[in-house]
Amino acid sequence: MNIYDIAEMAGVSIATVSRVVNGSDKVSETTRQKVLNVIDKAGYTPNVFAQGLGLNTMHTVGILVPDISDIYMSSAVFYLEGCLHKYGYDCILSCSGFETKQKEQHIHMLLDKHIDALILVGSTYAGSGRDHAKTDYIRDAAEKVPVFIINGAVEGKNIYSSVCDDRRAVYVVTRKLIGKGRRHILFLTDSHSYSSNEKMAGYEKALNDEGLPVEGNLKIHVKNDIHYVRDLLLKSEAICFDSVICTNDSIAVGVVKFAKERGLSIPREMDIVGYNNSVLAVSCEPEISSIDNHTSEICDGTIENVISVLQGDSNVRKHFTVPCTLVKRSTTDF
Amino acid sequence: MNIYDIAEMAGVSIATVSRVVNGSDKVSETTRQKVLNVIDKAGYTPNVFAQGLGLNTMHTVGILVPDISDIYMSSAVFYLEGCLHKYGYDCILSCSGFETKQKEQHIHMLLDKHIDALILVGSTYAGSGRDHAKTDYIRDAAEKVPVFIINGAVEGKNIYSSVCDDRRAVYVVTRKLIGKGRRHILFLTDSHSYSSNEKMAGYEKALNDEGLPVEGNLKIHVKNDIHYVRDLLLKSEAICFDSVICTNDSIAVGVVKFAKERGLSIPREMDIVGYNNSVLAVSCEPEISSIDNHTSEICDGTIENVISVLQGDSNVRKHFTVPCTLVKRSTTDF
DNA sequence: ATTGTATATGTAAGCGCTTACATAAACGGC
DNA sequence: GCCGTTTATGTAAGCGCTTACATATACAAT
Numbered sequence: 001m002n003i004y005d006i007a008e009m010a011g012v013s014i015a016t017v018s019r020v021v022n023g024s025d026k027v028s029e030t031t032r033q034k035v036l037n038v039i040d041k042a043g044y045t046p047n048v049f050a051q052g053l054g055l056n057t058m059h060t061v062g063i064l065v066p067d068i069s070d071i072y073m074s075s076a077v078f079y080l081e082g083c084l085h086k087y088g089y090d091c092i093l094s095c096s097g098f099e100t101k102q103k104e105q106h107i108h109m110l111l112d113k114h115i116d117a118l119i120l121v122g123s124t125y126a127g128s129g130r131d132h133a134k135t136d137y138i139r140d141a142a143e144k145v146p147v148f149i150i151n152g153a154v155e156g157k158n159i160y161s162s163v164c165d166d167r168r169a170v171y172v173v174t175r176k177l178i179g180k181g182r183r184h185i186l187f188l189t190d191s192h193s194y195s196s197n198e199k200m201a202g203y204e205k206a207l208n209d210e211g212l213p214v215e216g217n218l219k220i221h222v223k224n225d226i227h228y229v230r231d232l233l234l235k236s237e238a239i240c241f242d243s244v245i246c247t248n249d250s251i252a253v254g255v256v257k258f259a260k261e262r263g264l265s266i267p268r269e270m271d272i273v274g275y276n277n278s279v280l281a282v283s284c285e286p287e288i289s290s291i292d293n294h295t296s297e298i299c300d301g302t303i304e305n306v307i308s309v310l311q312g313d314s315n316v317r318k319h320f321t322v323p324c325t326l327v328k329r330s331t332t333d334f
Numbered sequence: 335m336n337i338y339d340i341a342e343m344a345g346v347s348i349a350t351v352s353r354v355v356n357g358s359d360k361v362s363e364t365t366r367q368k369v370l371n372v373i374d375k376a377g378y379t380p381n382v383f384a385q386g387l388g389l390n391t392m393h394t395v396g397i398l399v400p401d402i403s404d405i406y407m408s409s410a411v412f413y414l415e416g417c418l419h420k421y422g423y424d425c426i427l428s429c430s431g432f433e434t435k436q437k438e439q440h441i442h443m444l445l446d447k448h449i450d451a452l453i454l455v456g457s458t459y460a461g462s463g464r465d466h467a468k469t470d471y472i473r474d475a476a477e478k479v480p481v482f483i484i485n486g487a488v489e490g491k492n493i494y495s496s497v498c499d500d501r502r503a504v505y506v507v508t509r510k511l512i513g514k515g516r517r518h519i520l521f522l523t524d525s526h527s528y529s530s531n532e533k534m535a536g537y538e539k540a541l542n543d544e545g546l547p548v549e550g551n552l553k554i555h556v557k558n559d560i561h562y563v564r565d566l567l568l569k570s571e572a573i574c575f576d577s578v579i580c581t582n583d584s585i586a587v588g589v590v591k592f593a594k595e596r597g598l599s600i601p602r603e604m605d606i607v608g609y610n611n612s613v614l615a616v617s618c619e620p621e622i623s624s625i626d627n628h629t630s631e632i633c634d635g636t637i638e639n640v641i642s643v644l645q646g647d648s649n650v651r652k653h654f655t656v657p658c659t660l661v662k663r664s665t666t667d668f
Numbered sequence: 669a670t671t672g673t674a675t676a677t678g679t680a681a682g683c684g685c686t687t688a689c690a691t692a693a694a695c696g697g698c
Numbered sequence: 699g700c701c702g703t704t705t706a707t708g709t710a711a712g713c714g715c716t717t718a719c720a721t722a723t724a725c726a727a728t
Contacts, residue, residue, distance in 0.1 A: 002714055013678045018716060028676060045446050049392070050714030052383030053683045058447070060426070068415065071613070074408035081402065081429045085440075090447055092394070093427040095415045106419075112379050113392070113424060226616055253617045260619065279405070282560055283587045283617040285594060336684055347708045352686060362706060384684030387713045 001044055010038040021046055052114065060090050061306060062110035065121040066098045071278045072248065072295070076121050076150060079299035087307050089116070098191075104137045111144050117306050122151040122195065146309045148302050151293075152194040153319060160305050161319045164293040166195050169324035170202030170245060173273055173291065176334045177243050178210045182271065186241035188251050190224040196247050199275075203245060222251060229254025234261060243271035249280035252288045256331065272331040286330035297322045335378055344372040355380055386448065394424050395640060396444035399455040400432045405612045406582065406629070410455050410484060413633035421641050423450070432525075438471045445478050451640050456485040456529065480643045482636050485627075486528040487653060494639050495653045498627040500529050503658035504536030504579060507607055507625065510668045511577050512544045516605065520575035522585050524558040530581050533609075537579060556585060563588025568595060577605035583614035586622045590665065606665040620664035631656045 003021075007014040012031060019027045020035040027035075038044075052058045063080060065073045081091050092113060096106040110118060118141055135154045141147050142158035149161040177185050187203050189196045204214050217239050222229050229251050246252040252274030256266070264270050266286055274281050274290035281290040301320055308316045326332075337355075341348040346365060353361045354369040361369075372378075386392045397414060399407045411427065418425050426447060430440040444452060452475055469488045475481050476492035483495040511519050521537050523530045538548050551573050556563050563585050580586040586608030590600070598604050600620055608615050608624035615624040635654055642650045660666075 004714080014715080015678060015680095015717075016676085019677090022716080026676065031676080047387075047714050048447055049383050049386030049390070050683090051716080053381075053387060053685085053714080054716040056383070056683085058383070060447070063427075067412065068402070069409040069412035071405065071408075074405075074411075075403040077408075077427070078401065078403035078429060081427060085428070085443075090426050090428065090443060092424050093397075093411070093415060094419070094424065095412060109419075109424060113382055113394070226613070250613065250617075257619065279560070279584065280613065280617050283584075283614050285591065285619055338684080348685080349687075349708060349710095350706085353707090356686080360706070365706080381684050384713090385686080387684080387715085388686040390713085 001042060002047065003044075006035070006038055006042060006044050009042065010035045056114065057116050058114060059088060060092055060113065060115050061117040061119060062092045062094060062107075062113070062115035063119045063121065064094050064096055064103065064106055064110065066096055066103075068093065068095050071250075071280065072276045073121055075278075076295050076299055079296045080119060080121075080150075080303060083300055083303035084306075087303070100134055100137065107137065107141050111141060115145060116310055117146045117148060119148045119150065119302065119306070120152065122193065146306070148306055150298055150302055159318075160302075160309070160316065162298050162302055162305075162322065163195070163198065163319075164298060164322045164324045166198040166291075166293070166324060167202035167205070169291050169293075169326065170199045171206045172202075173245060173326055174203050174206030175210065176332075177245075177271055178206065178212065180271070180334055182243040183212065184215070184218065184241040184243070186239070186244040187219045188222050188229065188244060188255070189219070189247040190222055190251060191247070192221075199245075199247055222254075224248065224250055226250055226254040226257065230257040230261065233258040242269070243273075245273045247275050249274040249276050249278045249288060249290055252290065252331075253280055253284050256284050256286070256288060266331050267333045271333070273326070274331075277327050281327075281329065289329045289332040290327055291324050292327050293324050294322045335376060336381065337378075340369070340372055340376060340378050343376065344369045390448065391450050392448060393422060394426055394447065394449050395451040395453060396426045396428060396441075396447070396449035397453045397455060398428050398430055398437065398440055398444065400430055400437075402427065402429050405584075405614065406610045407455055409612075410629050410633055413630045414453060414455075414484075414637060417634055417637035418640075421637070434468055434471065441471065441475050445475060449479060450644055451480045451482060453482045453484065453636065453640070454486065456527065480640070482640055484632055484636055493652075494636075494643070494650065496632050496636055496639075496656065497529070497532065497653075498632060498656045498658045500532040500625075500627070500658060501536035501539070503625050503627075503660065504533045505540045506536075507579060507660055508537050508540030509544065510666075511579075511605055512540065512546065514605070514668055516577040517546065518549070518552060518575040518577070520573070520578040521553045522556050522563065522578060522589070523553070523581040524556055524585060525581070526555075533579075533581055556588075558582065558584055560584055560588040560591065564591040564595065567592040576603070577607075579607045581609050583608040583610050583612045583622060583624055586624065586665075587614055587618050590618050590620070590622060600665050601667045605667070607660070608665075611661050615661075615663065623663045623666040624661055625658050626661050627658050628656045 003014045003017050007017045016031060017035055020032050048058050061084060063077060065077060068074050084091050092110060094106040094110055096103040138147055138154050139156045142156055147159045151163055153161045153163055174185060207214050218241060222232060244255045252272055255272050259266055259270050272288060274288040277290040277292035281288040305316050337348045337351050341351045351369055354366050382392050395418060397411060399411060402408050415425050426444060428440040428444055430437040472481055472488050473490045476490055481493045485497055487495045487497060541548050552575060556566060578589045586606055589606050593600055593604050606622060608622040611624040611626035615622040639650050
């Protein structure tokens with residue numbers, strides 16, 4: 001069943017069928033209906049390969065994600081896929097891990113499939129200063145296909161990015177903590193990603209603005225693992241702190257476990273702030289106040305950008321920011 | 335840069351280049367090396383659309399998942415994607431939701447992309463008795479492409495399936511509970527999926543084998559939501575129970591919250607068993623004993639099947655079972 | 669009626685590959 | 699040295715579509 005069959009059944013040429021299928025306006029209304037009827041009756045769908053050969057697109061976008069089993073990334077992909085589907089696009093998912101080498105390799109595979117656009121989800125795209133070189137592979141990809149970054153900010157032709165306002169969110173929370181009287185705020189992060197850097201920047205700026213010192217041993221990189229965090233804190237007797245800001249909820253759960261083990265009263269003796277507002281924040285006791293980064297907004301906004309760019313719309317935001325908001329639960333009292 | 339360019343540079347015909355690219359053995363070793371060198375130097379990759387037109391495959395498999403943001407399904411997809419990637423396949427991800435109508439629509443979109451195989455992840459594929467009709471769309475898909483079901487058992491030509499031994503796992507746990515003296519075991523499930531049915535069957539068989547009645551009000555369908563479960567139990571004073579088996583960890587967390595609210599000592603006054611052994615099981619306090627369903631084994635096994643089938647290997651297991659094992663933590667004491 | 673212009677449809681040449689078939693080269697057996 | 703085989707390579711015909719260009723038709727303006 002191909003375009004010739006349809007053309008014959010409808011008594012027109014294949015060009016006309018093609019025009020109808022592609023919604024060209026150069027077809028009379030009667031002919032269009034006639035052809036559409038035949039197509040419908042025959043249950044014809046164009047062969048994507050042939051279409052691809054002609055148009056060089058298959059209505060597919062690539063999504064690269066370091067780890068789809070991560071609770072945050074999987075929800076991002078959920079929104080992205082849903083939104084793409086609405087526009088008739090399918091998505092090829094690729095899980096690269098966190099290594100740049102691997103990412104490059106995965107991106108190559110995606111580009112080989114002639115994706116229409118590439119979306120990079122929440123990863124280590126620092127994009128400035130000494131890490132600039134590390135983002136070259138993104139610029140390379142952008143030569144072939146528009147690239148959209150979720151939670152990152154790489155500059156470049158054909159590159160579009162989005163972030164939530166992590167810096168500001170952490171800034172506000174940190175100042176609240178200080179305002180409440182906290183003086184030793186621990187900052188736990190699990191990566192060197194753009195987001196993490198932003199969060200830390202907000203943390204440091206708040207301390208500075210309040211005239212407090214930024215203590216090196218209060219900024220700790222940890223593994224993204226509940227027990228690891230708990231155990232680390234339990235055995236780090238040297239560092240003293242009265243509140244904690246974490247760059248994700250899983251770390252925060254580890255902190256909660258630590259605090260309970262120590263018999264600390266939360267939030268009286270210790271405030272704990274999580275990030276991403278995932279199910280983990282409500283799974284533990286007390287439930288964790290967590291910064292919500294409005295994933296669906298970022299994803300929807302990004303897909304709208306994708307569609308605009310693919311349609312040749314010229315005024316697309318190269319970079320946009322979405323606010324973050326603290327969802328108050330029981331590990332803070334402000 | 336196409337096959338003609340390579341052919342010219344290498345001083346051979348396009349047929350020879352094609353043969354080299356596709357690993358045909360009808361090429362002399364010297365020619366092969368010559369061509370490979372040129373390809374390498376030029377950085378040539380065949381156009382997938384043209385290849386697709388010729389071969390009718392693009393080395394892509396479709397993965398249909400009801401909800402990728404679900405903690406279990408996202409980890410399944412993680413394993414599936416990783417394994418497929420090893421074999422040089424890309425995957426098109428489609429999130430259908432739980433409605434059959436939606437699934438059909440998504441499967442259509444996938445089939446239109448000429449995927450080589452379709453993988454259906456953890457969903458409501460009852461596959462027997464009165465629900466048989468509801469799986470017709472799977473058999474329809476299997477006409478076009480081999481279908482692989484993760485955690486389900488639909489019979490049919492070109493359909494391959496896999497499950498973990500949920501029935502047995504729940505059977506064993508239930509008997510342990512009874513052996514310990516429990517007499518009112520609550521069974522909380524969130525779906526009517528094949529797995530859930532199997533779990534319930536194991537539960538009922540254990541009660542029967544122990545000569546205990548299966549009480550209707552101890553089998554409850556709940557929403558997959560921590561607070562929903564907690565609140566439901568808090569206000570259901572009528573039903574009395576001394577232990578709970580849940581079909582996923584999120585439900586179990588809800589039960590833990592309920593038990594703590596009531597001031598019950600866990601596991602002395604109440605045993606709680608979760609399912610999937612996800613991060614949720616260790617995020618709460620006490621940490622939840624959870625049945626691990628060996629997701630990676632199922633996924634790896636499935637992909638091996640996929641590859642075998644695609645390679646025309648005839649002796650492939652139409653259905654295989656993987657064991658489940660209880661991971662003991664602090665909500666049980668056996 | 670005649671010409672010009674807009675509109676609708678058809679024809680045919682690709683798009684970049686695979687592969688059946690044709691051809692050429694190489695080689696051993698006689 | 700000739701023929702039958704095997705082996706290596708080339709030629710050309712698709713695969714199913716898009717689209718530039720050609721053609722045909724209709725219709726308004728003169």
